[in-house]
Amino acid sequence: MRSKSEGCASAVKRILGKVDGVSNVETNVAAKTVVVTADPSASPELMLEKLMKWSSASGKSVELAS
Numbered sequence: 686m687r688s689k690s691e692g693c694a695s696a697v698k699r700i701l702g703k704v705d706g707v708s709n710v711e712t713n714v715a716a717k718t719v720v721v722t723a724d725p726s727a728s729p730e731l732m733l734e735k736l737m738k739w740s741s742a743s744g745k746s747v748e749l750a751s
Contacts, residue, residue: 690714693745700735707732718750 694712697719701710706727711720721732733749740747 688714693743694719696739696743697736700739701732704732704735 691714694714697712698710701707701719701721704723704727706725707721707723709722711722712718713720721727723732729749733747736747739745
């Protein structure tokens with residue numbers, strides 16, 4: 686059985702993986718981080734917008750690191 690955190694990580698991978706230009710999404714549940722590999726066409730703002738929609742529905746917090 687997966688933990689809630691692993692389920693969230695899977696959701697984040699699924700959401701970001703659908704963004705045009707994203708080639709890889711790595712999640713680290715322990716560190717609560719996500720690293721995205723993408724070409725310049727995939728803007729961080731668009732990815733954040735998509736995750737914020739998920740955040741509102743799931744009650745999870747999302748922020749963009751520099």
